[in-house]
Amino acid sequence: MSSPCTAPDGDTPLVAAQGQAWDAVLLVRYPSREAFIRMVADPAYREITSLRSRALDEAVLQPTTPWTRRVG
Numbered sequence: 001m002s003s004p005c006t007a008p009d010g011d012t013p014l015v016a017a018q019g020q021a022w023d024a025v026l027l028v029r030y031p032s033r034e035a036f037i038r039m040v041a042d043p044a045y046r047e048i049t050s051l052r053s054r055a056l057d058e059a060v061l062q063p064t065t066p067w068t069r070r071v072g
Contacts, residue, residue: 007027009023010022010024
């Protein structure tokens with residue numbers, strides 16, 4: 001199951017390409033990359049994903065890896 005980490009409103013960008021300004025950002029955590037892949041492959045998800053796509057001007061799916069603190 002996914003869980004939203006943060007969902008703030010956008011503000012004036014400090015650094016962005018011309019015309020690129022987001023009114024909102026949603027950062028979501030998934031249990032694993034495999035869980036995300038299973039979700040997007042699920043027929044029920046694929047059936048409704050067009051609703052999300054039509055509602056957004058732009059979307060970025062950016063995988064990340066948590067930082068770990070180095071000791072020593």
